[in-house]
Amino acid sequence: MSRPASTWTREAAAVFAKEWRCELRTRYALNTLALFAINTLVVVSAGLGPLGAVRGQSGETLPVLLWLILLFAAAAGLPRSFVHEEETQTATALRLAATPSALFCGKLAYALTLLAGLEALVGPLFLAVMNLEVARPGLLAATLAAGGFGLAAGSTLVAAIIAQARGKGTLFAVLSFPVLLPLLLLSVELTRGAFGGGPPGMALIQLILYDGAVTTAGLMLFPVVWNP
Amino acid sequence: MLRPERAAGKAPARPKSVRGGQGAAQVGQGAPGSQSAGAPSAARLYSRPMPAALSFVQVRRRFGRLAVLGGVSGAVGAGEALLVTGRNGAGKSTLLRCLAGLLAPDSGTIDFREDAAAPPLDAAARRRSVGLVAPDLAFYGELTAAENLAFFARLRGLGPERGDELLRRLELPPDRPAAAMSSGMRQRLRWAWALLHRPSLLLLDEPFQNLDAAGVEITRRLLAEHLAPGLANPAAPSEPAGIAGPTPGTCLAPGAAPATGPGIGSAGIAPGPAPATAPATTPGIAPTGIAAPGLAVVANPVPLEIGHVAASLDLDA
Amino acid sequence: MKRTAFTWLLWLWIAAVIVGAFDYAPLAARFIGQSSRILFFHVPMAWAAFTAFVTAGVYSLRYLFGARQPDGLRDPRHDRAARAAIELGLLFGVLATVTGAIWSRIMWGSWWNWDPRQTSIVMALIFNGAYLALRDAVEDAEKRARLAAAYAALGLAVTPFFFFVVPRITFSLHPEPVINASGRVEMESRMLQVLLASGAGFTALFFWLHRLRTGLLALADRALAAAPRAALAPAAASRAPVASTE
Numbered sequence: 001m002s003r004p005a006s007t008w009t010r011e012a013a014a015v016f017a018k019e020w021r022c023e024l025r026t027r028y029a030l031n032t033l034a035l036f037a038i039n040t041l042v043v044v045s046a047g048l049g050p051l052g053a054v055r056g057q058s059g060e061t062l063p064v065l066l067w068l069i070l071l072f073a074a075a076a077g078l079p080r081s082f083v084h085e086e087e088t089q090t091a092t093a094l095r096l097a098a099t100p101s102a103l104f105c106g107k108l109a110y111a112l113t114l115l116a117g118l119e120a121l122v123g124p125l126f127l128a129v130m131n132l133e134v135a136r137p138g139l140l141a142a143t144l145a146a147g148g149f150g151l152a153a154g155s156t157l158v159a160a161i162i163a164q165a166r167g168k169g170t171l172f173a174v175l176s177f178p179v180l181l182p183l184l185l186l187s188v189e190l191t192r193g194a195f196g197g198g199p200p201g202m203a204l205i206q207l208i209l210y211d212g213a214v215t216t217a218g219l220m221l222f223p224v225v226w227n228p
Numbered sequence: 229m230l231r232p233e234r235a236a237g238k239a240p241a242r243p244k245s246v247r248g249g250q251g252a253a254q255v256g257q258g259a260p261g262s263q264s265a266g267a268p269s270a271a272r273l274y275s276r277p278m279p280a281a282l283s284f285v286q287v288r289r290r291f292g293r294l295a296v297l298g299g300v301s302g303a304v305g306a307g308e309a310l311l312v313t314g315r316n317g318a319g320k321s322t323l324l325r326c327l328a329g330l331l332a333p334d335s336g337t338i339d340f341r342e343d344a345a346a347p348p349l350d351a352a353a354r355r356r357s358v359g360l361v362a363p364d365l366a367f368y369g370e371l372t373a374a375e376n377l378a379f380f381a382r383l384r385g386l387g388p389e390r391g392d393e394l395l396r397r398l399e400l401p402p403d404r405p406a407a408a409m410s411s412g413m414r415q416r417l418r419w420a421w422a423l424l425h426r427p428s429l430l431l432l433d434e435p436f437q438n439l440d441a442a443g444v445e446i447t448r449r450l451l452a453e454h455l456a457p458g459l460a461n462p463a464a465p466s467e468p469a470g471i472a473g474p475t476p477g478t479c480l481a482p483g484a485a486p487a488t489g490p491g492i493g494s495a496g497i498a499p500g501p502a503p504a505t506a507p508a509t510t511p512g513i514a515p516t517g518i519a520a521p522g523l524a525v526v527a528n529p530v531p532l533e534i535g536h537v538a539a540s541l542d543l544d545a
Numbered sequence: 546m547k548r549t550a551f552t553w554l555l556w557l558w559i560a561a562v563i564v565g566a567f568d569y570a571p572l573a574a575r576f577i578g579q580s581s582r583i584l585f586f587h588v589p590m591a592w593a594a595f596t597a598f599v600t601a602g603v604y605s606l607r608y609l610f611g612a613r614q615p616d617g618l619r620d621p622r623h624d625r626a627a628r629a630a631i632e633l634g635l636l637f638g639v640l641a642t643v644t645g646a647i648w649s650r651i652m653w654g655s656w657w658n659w660d661p662r663q664t665s666i667v668m669a670l671i672f673n674g675a676y677l678a679l680r681d682a683v684e685d686a687e688k689r690a691r692l693a694a695a696y697a698a699l700g701l702a703v704t705p706f707f708f709f710v711v712p713r714i715t716f717s718l719h720p721e722p723v724i725n726a727s728g729r730v731e732m733e734s735r736m737l738q739v740l741l742a743s744g745a746g747f748t749a750l751f752f753w754l755h756r757l758r759t760g761l762l763a764l765a766d767r768a769l770a771a772a773p774r775a776a777l778a779p780a781a782a783s784r785a786p787v788a789s790t791e
């Protein structure tokens with residue numbers, strides 16, 4: 001039942017291409033992610049007032065807000081990749097034609113690119129709107145990359161799980177939050193360090209380990225989630 | 229629960245035979261109606277792999293407290309079609325989904341081999357192997373028919389030729405988004421998708437729904453070609469003179485498998501008329517360009533007029 | 546016979562632990578009044594919750610990837626065991642949280658501080674609740690077991706980060722663990738005896754309750770399997786007798 005590596009790669013690439021082709025024709029996820037993130041950013045920024053947070057506290061609280069924006073935008077836009085398949089009943093054809101691990105990787109790559117786009121939009125806007133100075137830009141970039149990766153990987157697997165259940169929207173939030181909390185806390189700590197707080201220590205390593213754990217879990221568990 | 233059926237009354241009366249208890253007729257040229265007890269030796273005689281076979285025993289499935297399938301059994305061999313009938317809600321679609329590997333039965337076994345000498349495929353292999361046409365099968369509305377088929381072809385590691393060929397045969401407009409297709413066209417697309425990878429087992433759930441007369445004719449011919457490729461192909465190099473078109477009950481026996489199958493013989497299944505001659509091959513020589521005969525399980529609320537029906541299963545009984 | 550003896554022993558043991566906690570063990574130096582007694586219950590409860598969590602994860606993995614039944618289906622006993630473990634994890638987790646909150650109130654005047662250990666136990670509770678919510682959201686039995694097991698396995702993969710990474714990130718209000726990083730035991734020996742005895746007792750309690758709960762779930766499943774309603778009423782009359790004898 002194992003397929004040669006070249007076919008597997010071609011499969012994953014085909015899934016990735018199909019996701020983007022469909023997405024570009026409807027722009028559903030792009031719109032949702034972008035508009036949701038911008039709206040949240042506006043609310044947060046306006047809520048904090050014209051000068052942003054008090055300078056002394058900004059390094060503490062603002063990283064939390066950044067990651068909350070990313071988390072909620074991801075919850076709004078990422079699950080669709082599996083939920084849509086189940087709702088439009090295209091999942092049956094995929095179950096019969098695709099190798100599960102290749103399907104998972106294709107969907108994960110799609111989620112990663114979506115999230116990368118989201119961060120590229122939200123990151124600079126956030127820094128600009130909050131008048132933040134970044135003491136360690138390299139660390140910020142690494143955190144966004146590693147945190148974004150874990151967010152995409154965890155969200156993809158949980159999306160696959162809830163797509164086959166009822167109450168998909170709220171259930172996704174309920175299931176993903178406990179799983180993503182360590183990622184959130186680690187990313188917030190790292191972002192604090194990037195904005196000028198203390199040195200991050202082991203946190204980046206732990207975040208990367210977390211990414212590895214979630215991705216491995218996803219690769220192992222997806223075939224079982226996808227098929228009986 | 230399994231009753232042999234004479235399709236269209238064309239077949240002469242044949243004795244019922246219990247598969248597995250006796251060796252079924254051999255592959256390749258053999259006297260019509262003869263039954264050879266030496267099925268294993270038949271397998272040794274011919275270098276071509278023995279054809280595929282499907283059998284399922286005591287398949288049960290319930291949903292919550294609802295027992296949808298209550299111990300259903302059946303079997304079908306290469307070149308044969310199993311017709312499954314029953315009222316709405318009798319469990320036809322559920323059975324087909326179990327056979328496809330999309331649902332795991334609560335109990336019972338499903339044994340499908342593409343080559344009767346090989347071990348049965350596990351559920352994952354079965355999923356990839358079958359071709360399914362079902363009312364709830366849908367494709368990507370944002371993509372055109374051609375793009376849909378191209379995507380699935382790439383998933384299966386195939387080139388685009390087969391998809392193009394099927395689009396032509398089913399007269400599907402390649403560049404219309406699937407969301408903009410009529411229900412009849414969508415049904416044709418389902419057929420194209422099912423046949424894309426030349427499966428040996430076709431699972432057809434209400435296969436002719438929504439089709440117009442032309443569509444029905446095209447798909448019937450596709451089904452006939454699937455079940456008896458040699459017969460339907462006029463370019464067959466060595467078509468024996470005795471075969472004159474699809475004969476009900478014509479089939480190739482699975483040969484060695486039944487004796488060790490999951491209790492086929494002991495479950496008392498009567499598969500139907502004794503297999504007759506095989507179309508279009510001479511022993512030991514693989515004909516060029518002709519695929520092995522496939523099998524099909526066709527589910528419909530009312531009985532269908534299709535050839536090659538070797539047995540029927542009425543879920544209402 | 547063995548089971549009844551074990552049950553009696555368990556109850557006696559726990560009773561002895563309770564007596565020991567209030568009579569035998571001395572008070573801890575830095576704690577206000579009698580509040581250090583909570584230690585003998587709060588810590589084992591948290592430990593039992595953690596054990597439950599890991600048990601659920603292991604059974605879920607066994608369900609998904611372990612040996613199958615002769616007919617090729619997954620073994621529902623493992624699924625029942627996982628579910629029972631999650632439910633008990635919820636129970637012990639709530640107990641641990643409540644006792645911890647009481648202690649916190651006494652020591653520092655506030656019920657809740659988002660101390661990292663408190664955070665991780667709450668996250669574990671939310672996780673358990675999410676598992677049960679997922680089970681409620683799936684109708685089909687086979688799919689329900691499979692999806693829930695996958696989620697529990699995902700939780701197991703993330704567990705090390707719950708319990709070890711998170712508590713180390715920031716300063717914790719939790720008293721420096723009595724068995725601290727260097728491995729030295731800083732506790733008075735009688736306190737330690739009662740604590741360990743309580744730990745053993747609560748762990749045994751968990752496994753005892755787990756066996757009871759798993760048995761109940763098995764009975765419920767058997768009742769369901771024995772009397773399914775047929776899909777079509779008229780056809781059922783002819784089919785149902787056949788189904789029950791097969």
